[in-house]
Each structure stands twice: as structure tokens, then as C-alpha cells.
Amino acid sequence: MRSLTLAEARDRSELITVGSYAVQLDLDQGAEVFGSVATVRFTCASPGADSWVDLKAREIHSIRLNGRELDPATVDEGRLPLPGLAADNELTVDATMAYSHDGQGLHRATDPADGRDYVYGHLFLDAAPSVFVCFDQPDLKAPYGITVKAPQEWTVIGNGATTQTAPGEWRLATTKPLATYFVTVCAGPYVSVRDEHDGIPLGLHARQSLREPLERHAAEIFEVTKQSFDYFHGLFGIRYPFGDYDQVFVPEFNAGAMENPGCVVLRDQYIFRGAATQDELLTRANTVSHEMSHMWFGDLVTMKWWDDLWLNESFAEYMSHRCLVDATQYTEAWVDSSIERKVWGYGAERSPSTHPVAGVEALDAISALQNFDGISYAKGAAALRQLIAYVGDDRFIAGVRAYLTDKSYGNGTLADFLAAIQAASGSDLDGWAKAWLLTAGRDTISVDLAEESGRVTAATLTREAPADHPADRPHALDVAGWTDGTQTARVETTVAAPEVSLEGLVDTPTPAVLVPNASDLTWARVVLSDKTIGALPTQLSQVPDAQTRAVVWSSLVDGLHTAEVAPTVLLDVFEGAWTRERNSSILTRTAGYAEHVVVGVFLPREQRPAARERLARCGRALLDTAEPGSTSSLAAARLVAGTSADEELLRGWATGHGLPAGLEDDGDFRWIVVRNLARRGALSDADIERFRASDDTLQGSLNALMCRAARPDPEAKAWAWDQLTGRNGRSNYEMNHLARGFWAAPSDDLVEPYVARYFVDVPAMSAWVGEDALSRVVTLAFPQVYTDATARRSAETLERGDLTPAVRRSLVDADADLREVLASRAAFGDSA
Known part of the structure; x- marks a missing residue:
């Protein structure tokens, strides 16, 4: 299929204005196909001109444009030509569409637990034409009226509030103007939990086999949802504009979630079947808040073209963490960002595919997707934090409010956003934007100390831009020193030159550990001194600031990937610090990284058994001392389950004997054990099948496939x-x-x-x-x-x-x- 080009999109948006869509979906035609009848009403700025509309159908039954029949054979590579348009036009296409099984378009999945089927729509980036005929580009927004026919035992959820008009027939309330890629319909025998907040009807939905965990987790999800609504209403000064607010946890979803207005779709792994660590709950809460912030930034105001998609995601990435810290129990959300989201983004920045946050003109829709990565999310969010430091928070929020108000139900660009911030702050942002948004790469930050008699006599912070992406980026950050758990100094500074003298460190005690960017306020490669790295096995666990500990781990990970820190050094620090770690995100992320990357990738295979046993000893040590059922206990048990060579212990855990407290009936934990046994050749296909039969669910079937492949x-x-x-x-x-x-x-x-x-x-x-x-x-x-x-x-x-x-x-x-x-x-x- 051809991909829509930027030039084509510009030409079409100048010619076409879409007035409305009326879509009828028939989901009661079996497991492979569904019916789609869509009527599009639109105007043409130049009557008599030709255009085209997007359509990816299994079979086309009829096409009518302004009362005349068009030949279905004219559809070529997903495009239906529209010749001789009038000023006002009506197009109706009756087609049969195919369900997908790859997470795009209208995806249909079967739950092995009960044989029931579930359908959800994921129309990002260019999948909408596989569900209904449309002008598939983000700046041709329009209201949608959708009706759905479905099996009588199914429930239907979508962008508009749903009304059942007859058995198996549903009508969705007409939406506000939406981009095509935000339209969704979720249908199946979903179970639901409902609530209301501030006049907004709320719904949570999941597969029937997840009823118990959905009901168990509903109160927590609703709490974060309500707190986020209150926070964003106050911050943006605009009420949520899309009616009901449903969150549908669906099977086999490619991403974490999708911000469809009024009907957010999330991966159903967020409905934890067994025990969950605090950081897993934080991640889910962050996703809930992230998608809600999109209701304003992305949904109410949508980017004009895909090259500004980063702004939607950077904004939501920043706002969700801000909301969690300010309005929920998850006050350490920025620590989680440091150890997980920014590590992801730094990996993207190291790759040859690195790119600027913004300003990379996507010549077609598919190429835009190739720059949709950790830079779009984590680096963009870090850049927004630096923008706030540059202009002030009050001015930043005033600019955001103005932007959202001015562009409501329409489209915006980076230039529009920066103009709003510039008008609110009075600051010239051209130089800032060029350095932070329009230039790829990240600066390297390090600190050199001179000392005498245990006191610092001079301190210099060095900022080095990457040679292949030179830039002059200002950084607002801090530097902190620690010895035996006591902070020896902390200096805040703005770095606007290659070198900056840190006078605030002079005449302070020489620290055992010195950490640039200690509060992780900026986006940079942090290089720790050899002295600091050497002290970490004994010193890191004593540093009371979790944010600083996260920055240290992030720096070590960077050093591993740039061949400046040996894998054994990370294992030394892990062994010295991990069992005393108090932050859930650091505890679980570093354990996973040590097991699956340091040992599972960087060490040669012949060295892995001994290294895994080293990790298993750490896990057993923490498991022996952690409070039963706590996050520490669960993280320790998972590490032992994944790394231990003790087959007697593993077989006992796999069959439910001697399990740590809280894991007595945890199917997901059992699969960690089973995979370890399978990888060691200790299980046959028949053994794995018996475990699958005892967990006859979608997740159980998937884990069984992974274990069979690992034998x-x-x-x-x-x-x-x-x-x-x-x-x-x-x-x-x-x-x-x-x-x-x-x-x-x-x-x-x-x-x-x-x-x-x-x-x-x-x-x-x-x-x-x-x-x-x-x-x-x-x-x-x-x-x-x-x-x-x-x-x-x-x-x-x-x-x-x-x-x-x-x-x-x-x-x-x-x-x-x-x-x-x-x-x-x-x-x-x-x-x-």
C-alpha cells in the first residue's frame, strides 16, 4: 500500500473539508470479516476537481458518490479516486473488511480461557481505512456517528456513549471532531465496572476471564483516574470535552495504551492477575494519567502532520509524571522515569537512528513512525522540563492554556505551540528550540575535582556536545556529593558554557560519591569519575536520595553500552547495593537489567551460569530478610526464579510447594520458574503443556509458547x-x-x-x-x-x-x- 505523503496531505486538506462520518459496522459476520457501510459528507473548495479517499477493503459491494455509482475496480493501493467533485459531496461505501491479528485496524482475539472472542480498534497510524472509508490524515477532523451490530451477548464501547437500541444493536453518541486515527470500537463479552466523577461517567472493561483482578484493581484505577481529572481540570482550565470516559483493557495490544477520546484502550497485562510490585502499579497509574492528558494535548488539539507527533507524546510523558507527583500517592514517579523511561530514551539517542526531537520533516506517514521512539517520549519530556526552567512554570502553563484554547477541536504545529509559550513568557525561544528540539544528540556532563587534605579546592563542570551533532544547550541542573550516607554538598547551576566553575563545592569535604545532574533535571550523558564508580559497591546503598541513586544506575548502564564500564562492575555494584535498595522502581528495574542485559547479553554464554548464580544469591539474601508479601520480597523471588540453578527449589515452586508468601496461586510467577526450567532442558513439551493446561488462559498460552521455544x-x-x-x-x-x-x-x-x-x-x-x-x-x-x-x-x-x-x-x-x-x-x- 502507498503511504500518504506530506505534499499529498497538504494538497488534499486545501481542497477537502470533512463535515461528518456516519459509520455502520456489522461485527456479526463470523470470526474473519465484518461489514462496513460508511457515509462521508464533505465539501470541495474547487468544484469539478478530482481527489481520492482511503479504503483498504477485503471486498467492495458498492460505491456511491453524489448519487452516481463508482467502479470498485478503480481502487488502487488503498485509494479510491473521486472524480468531478461538487461543492457539497456525499460518499457512501459498502464493503466487507477483514479483522486483523497483528494489533492494527480492527483486531480480533480469542481468549483460550473460555473460547470467547474480543474485538478492539487500533487505527493508528494509517489503519483507519481498513475499518471504514475515510480521508485518513490527522488534519481532516470530523464528528463521527457510529452504529454497531454485534452478537447479542456482546457489549459495545466506543468514542461516544453507547446505547443499546435492540438486541445486538448499538448506537454511539455523535463525537466531537476527531482525527481518523482516534476512532475506536471495542466489542465483545467484556465485563465492566462503572463509577462517576465530577459529572463524568467512568467505565473499566476487560475480558471475562479477568473479572476477578479487574474488580480487585478497579478502586485503585478509578482513584488515579479521578485524581488526574481534577489535576488536569485545574491545570489547563478546560473541562474534559468528550463525554463518557471508558478505559478498555484489551488482549494483544501492541503498545502500552492508545488515547482514543472517551475510549482509552490499554494492554490488559495492566490488570495484574497475581502479585504486583509498587513500581508496576506506578507504571499503570502513569499510563492512566498519560492517556488522560492526551484528551487535551493530542485529542482536543491534534498535530497537523505526523512530524509533530512527538509533541503529543512529550507533553503527555511530562504531564503524567507531574500529575502523579503532585496529585497521587506515586510521588516518586520521576525516579521511575530516570531508571526506566530515560534509559530507554538514552538507548535511542546512542543509536545511529538518533534524530532531533522535532523538525524532522516526515515526507510520508510511514516514515514518521520510524522516529517515534524514546526520543519522542523521554527526551521530549526532559526538554519540556528544561523549557520550564528557562521561562518559568507559571508562564509555561499560561502558554499551554492559550494554545489549547486557541486550537480547540483543530490542529496545531510546533511553531504554534512555541509561539504561545513565547507570548506568555516574553522569552525568545528560537535559540532554545534550535539547541534542544532541532538538534540531535545529547551533551556529556562530568565534574573534575581538585582536593587537598580531604577538602575540595576546585570543581569544574564540563559540558561536551557530541561532535557529529554540535549544539549550545543550556542545562539547569544540580551536582551532589555523598559520603557514608551524608550529603557533603549540593550545588544548583545553569550550564551555558563548555566549562563552569562550581564554587559551591569548594572547601566542602571531598565526597566518596559525586553525581552530576543528581536530581535528573536535564537530558545528558552523565559520566561518573573512576573514584566514584569504585566506591559505589559500598556507598550507593547509603545515599538516601532515590533520584540520585537512579541517576547513578542510569550512568552505569550508559557506560556499559559505550564500553566504558565493564559488565562485572555493574554486577559488583548490584551485589553491594541491591539488597538494601528501598525504591521499588530501582529495585525491580536493576534486577531485570542485570539478569536479562548484563548477564543475558553482554556476558559470553560460558560466563552466564556463574553470574546467574551470583544474582540468585542476591535474590535469596533479600528474600530471607524482606517482609513477606512486600515489593522487596516479590522482586527477590522473581530474581531467584529466573536465575537459580537449584532445580529442586524450582520444581517445588513450579508445583506450588514452598512458595514465598503472597505467591501461592500466582500463575505469572509460576511461568518465570517454568521458563527457567525449560531453558535448562529440565522440562519436555509435555511438561510445559501440563503447566499450560493448569493456566488455560491467553497469558498461559503465550508463556507456554515462549517456554517451548526456549528448550x-x-x-x-x-x-x-x-x-x-x-x-x-x-x-x-x-x-x-x-x-x-x-x-x-x-x-x-x-x-x-x-x-x-x-x-x-x-x-x-x-x-x-x-x-x-x-x-x-x-x-x-x-x-x-x-x-x-x-x-x-x-x-x-x-x-x-x-x-x-x-x-x-x-x-x-x-x-x-x-x-x-x-x-x-x-x-x-x-x-x-
């Missing part, structure tokens, strides 16, 4: 590869779980034959897998055989001209990760 024998690998890369009707989630398990092996020899096959078989999947879903498969299935031979094959593949944009972008990033591992091993050798 260390040639037959298991051959089966998994065929299931992953063949046309077997596997869903997006099934492919992901097969890929996650596949490269587990005791040696490279078992999986090395699949390295060459990856570079042929996976790109070919673009013939039947959507770009959004395939991009994840490319990343997850990338060969975990870290050799020069793999690097050569990867480089050769990137020279091919037939890769789709999503495959190429994901392959570039995966190739960069491979070269980081090779550089680390070259720097630190086999003793790493």
Missing part, C-alpha cells in the same frame, strides 16, 4: 522458528513470545544456524505482518549470537533495497546493540 534442543528450535516465521496465523503476541524464547541456549552452536535465516526469513514477513507488529518481531528475534560474522550479515542486510521502513529502522537499532556488545567484549575481554 535447548534442535527439534524445539526448528519448531519455534517455523511457528515464528511461517504463515501459521500466529498473532502479534504469539510471534513476540516465540521470539523472546528462541535464542535461549547453552551455547551458540545450537542457534547459530538460524543467524543467516533471520536475515532472510524475518524481513520476508512484511508480506503478511503489519509494520507496527513486525518492527517488534525484528527487534525481539534479532540473533543473540554476538560475533563478527553476525555483524557482517547484519551490515549486508542493511544494504538491501527491499526492506520496509519499519524493518530497516528496527534492524538499524538492533545492529547498533550488537556492535555495543562486541565493543564491550573487545574492551574487557573474556574476563568481563
Whole structure:
């Protein structure tokens, strides 16, 4: 299918104004297809002109434009020509559409727990034409009136409040003007929990097999929802404009959530079946608040073209963390951002695919998606924090209010947003925007100390811009020193030159640990001194400031990926500090990183068993001392379950014997244990099937696939590869779980034959897998055989001209990760 170009979108928006959509969906035609009858009313600025509308149908039954029939055969590559338009036009298309199984368009999934089917719409980025005929670009917004026919036992939820007009028939209230990619319909035998707040009807919905956890978690989700509404109403000065507010937790969702106005769709893994750590609850709360902030920034005001999509996400990323800290119990949300979101963004910044936050003109819709990553979210949010430091919070919020008011129900651009902030603050933002938004890369920040007799005699903060992306970025940040848990000094400064003298550190005690950007206020690569790194195994756990500890861990991760910090150094710090960590986000994120990246990627396979046992000892030590049922206890148990070589312990836990408190009936925890056993070759396919039968749910089936793929024998690998890369009707989630398990092996020899096959078989999947879903498969299935031979094959593949944009972008990033591992091993050798 052709991708809409920016030039085409501009031309069409000058010609066409959409007045309304009336969409009739018939979801009662079986498991493969659905009916779609859509009427679009629109005007044409130049009567007699030609245009086109977007349509991706399985079968077209009729097309009527202004009373005359058009030939369905004229549809070409998803475009229906519209010849000889009048000033006022009415187009009706009656078509049969296909359900998807890759998370795009109208996705249909079956829950193995009870055999029931569930449908949800995810129309981002260009999937709307696979559901109804439309002018599919973000600046052609219009109201929608939707009716749905569905099996009688189903419930229907959508952007407008739903009314059941007859058995199996539903009408959704006409919406405010929406961009096409925000339209959604969710239908199936969903169970619901309802509430109301400030005159806004609230709903939570999930699969029937998740009824118990949905009801168990509903009060907490509603609380965050209500707190976020109150906060954003007060902050923006504009009431929520889209009627009801439903949150639908759906199966097999590609992203974390989607901000459809009035009907937010979220991945149903957020309805935790078993025990959940505090940081998992924080992540869910952050997602709830993030999507709600989009109701104003993204939904009420939508970007004019996809190259400004970053602003929607950066704004929501910033606002959700701000809201959690100011209005909810999750006051350490910025710590979670430091250890998870910014680490993700820094990884994107290190890759050859790095790009500016803004200003990268997307020549077509698909290319815009390739720059939709951790830079769009985490770096953009950090840039907004620096903008606030630059202009002042009151002025920033005044500018946001003006922007939202002026552009309500319409579209805006980066220039419009900056103009509003500039008018409210009186500040010239041209230089700031050029440095922070329009230039790729991040500065490196470090501090050099001179000392004498245990006192600091001079301190210099150095700011170094990347040579290939020079910029003059001002940074508002702080520097803090700590010794044995006591803060020796903290200096706030604005860095606007390559070097800045930190007079506030002079004549203070020389700290054991010195941390630039200690409060993590800016976006930069923080380099710690060798002295600080050497002290961390004993000193880090004593630092009482969780934000600073998160910055330290982020710096160590950066150093690992840039071959400046050895994997064993991270393990030394982990062993010294982890069992005494108090912050849930740091505790769980660093454990996962140590297990799956430091040991699972950077260490050669022959060194992993001993390193895993080292991690298991840490887990057992914390498990012995943690309060039963606490986040610390759960994090420790998960680490032991994933790393221990004690098969007697693992088999006992897998069968429910001797489990830590709170995990007695936790199916998700059991699968961590089962995967460890499967990876070790301690389980057969029949053993895994028995565990699946005891957890006969969607998640249980997915975990069973991952465990079967992880088994260390040639037959298991051959089966998994065929299931992953063949046309077997596997869903997006099934492919992901097969890929996650596949490269587990005791040696490279078992999986090395699949390295060459990856570079042929996976790109070919673009013939039947959507770009959004395939991009994840490319990343997850990338060969975990870290050799020069793999690097050569990867480089050769990137020279091919037939890769789709999503495959190429994901392959570039995966190739960069491979070269980081090779550089680390070259720097630190086999003793790493």
C-alpha cells in the first residue's frame, strides 16, 4: 500500500473539508470479516476537481458518490479516486473488511480461557481505512456517528456513549471532531465496572476471564483516574470535552495504551492477575494519567502532520509524571522515569537512528513512525522540563492554556505551540528550540575535582556536545556529593558554557560519591569519575536520595553500552547495593537489567551460569530478610526464579510447594520458574503443556509458547522458528513470545544456524505482518549470537533495497546493540 505523503496531505486538506462520518459496522459476520457501510459528507473548495479517499477493503459491494455509482475496480493501493467533485459531496461505501491479528485496524482475539472472542480498534497510524472509508490524515477532523451490530451477548464501547437500541444493536453518541486515527470500537463479552466523577461517567472493561483482578484493581484505577481529572481540570482550565470516559483493557495490544477520546484502550497485562510490585502499579497509574492528558494535548488539539507527533507524546510523558507527583500517592514517579523511561530514551539517542526531537520533516506517514521512539517520549519530556526552567512554570502553563484554547477541536504545529509559550513568557525561544528540539544528540556532563587534605579546592563542570551533532544547550541542573550516607554538598547551576566553575563545592569535604545532574533535571550523558564508580559497591546503598541513586544506575548502564564500564562492575555494584535498595522502581528495574542485559547479553554464554548464580544469591539474601508479601520480597523471588540453578527449589515452586508468601496461586510467577526450567532442558513439551493446561488462559498460552521455544534442543528450535516465521496465523503476541524464547541456549552452536535465516526469513514477513507488529518481531528475534560474522550479515542486510521502513529502522537499532556488545567484549575481554 502507498503511504500518504506530506505534499499529498497538504494538497488534499486545501481542497477537502470533512463535515461528518456516519459509520455502520456489522461485527456479526463470523470470526474473519465484518461489514462496513460508511457515509462521508464533505465539501470541495474547487468544484469539478478530482481527489481520492482511503479504503483498504477485503471486498467492495458498492460505491456511491453524489448519487452516481463508482467502479470498485478503480481502487488502487488503498485509494479510491473521486472524480468531478461538487461543492457539497456525499460518499457512501459498502464493503466487507477483514479483522486483523497483528494489533492494527480492527483486531480480533480469542481468549483460550473460555473460547470467547474480543474485538478492539487500533487505527493508528494509517489503519483507519481498513475499518471504514475515510480521508485518513490527522488534519481532516470530523464528528463521527457510529452504529454497531454485534452478537447479542456482546457489549459495545466506543468514542461516544453507547446505547443499546435492540438486541445486538448499538448506537454511539455523535463525537466531537476527531482525527481518523482516534476512532475506536471495542466489542465483545467484556465485563465492566462503572463509577462517576465530577459529572463524568467512568467505565473499566476487560475480558471475562479477568473479572476477578479487574474488580480487585478497579478502586485503585478509578482513584488515579479521578485524581488526574481534577489535576488536569485545574491545570489547563478546560473541562474534559468528550463525554463518557471508558478505559478498555484489551488482549494483544501492541503498545502500552492508545488515547482514543472517551475510549482509552490499554494492554490488559495492566490488570495484574497475581502479585504486583509498587513500581508496576506506578507504571499503570502513569499510563492512566498519560492517556488522560492526551484528551487535551493530542485529542482536543491534534498535530497537523505526523512530524509533530512527538509533541503529543512529550507533553503527555511530562504531564503524567507531574500529575502523579503532585496529585497521587506515586510521588516518586520521576525516579521511575530516570531508571526506566530515560534509559530507554538514552538507548535511542546512542543509536545511529538518533534524530532531533522535532523538525524532522516526515515526507510520508510511514516514515514518521520510524522516529517515534524514546526520543519522542523521554527526551521530549526532559526538554519540556528544561523549557520550564528557562521561562518559568507559571508562564509555561499560561502558554499551554492559550494554545489549547486557541486550537480547540483543530490542529496545531510546533511553531504554534512555541509561539504561545513565547507570548506568555516574553522569552525568545528560537535559540532554545534550535539547541534542544532541532538538534540531535545529547551533551556529556562530568565534574573534575581538585582536593587537598580531604577538602575540595576546585570543581569544574564540563559540558561536551557530541561532535557529529554540535549544539549550545543550556542545562539547569544540580551536582551532589555523598559520603557514608551524608550529603557533603549540593550545588544548583545553569550550564551555558563548555566549562563552569562550581564554587559551591569548594572547601566542602571531598565526597566518596559525586553525581552530576543528581536530581535528573536535564537530558545528558552523565559520566561518573573512576573514584566514584569504585566506591559505589559500598556507598550507593547509603545515599538516601532515590533520584540520585537512579541517576547513578542510569550512568552505569550508559557506560556499559559505550564500553566504558565493564559488565562485572555493574554486577559488583548490584551485589553491594541491591539488597538494601528501598525504591521499588530501582529495585525491580536493576534486577531485570542485570539478569536479562548484563548477564543475558553482554556476558559470553560460558560466563552466564556463574553470574546467574551470583544474582540468585542476591535474590535469596533479600528474600530471607524482606517482609513477606512486600515489593522487596516479590522482586527477590522473581530474581531467584529466573536465575537459580537449584532445580529442586524450582520444581517445588513450579508445583506450588514452598512458595514465598503472597505467591501461592500466582500463575505469572509460576511461568518465570517454568521458563527457567525449560531453558535448562529440565522440562519436555509435555511438561510445559501440563503447566499450560493448569493456566488455560491467553497469558498461559503465550508463556507456554515462549517456554517451548526456549528448550535447548534442535527439534524445539526448528519448531519455534517455523511457528515464528511461517504463515501459521500466529498473532502479534504469539510471534513476540516465540521470539523472546528462541535464542535461549547453552551455547551458540545450537542457534547459530538460524543467524543467516533471520536475515532472510524475518524481513520476508512484511508480506503478511503489519509494520507496527513486525518492527517488534525484528527487534525481539534479532540473533543473540554476538560475533563478527553476525555483524557482517547484519551490515549486508542493511544494504538491501527491499526492506520496509519499519524493518530497516528496527534492524538499524538492533545492529547498533550488537556492535555495543562486541565493543564491550573487545574492551574487557573474556574476563568481563
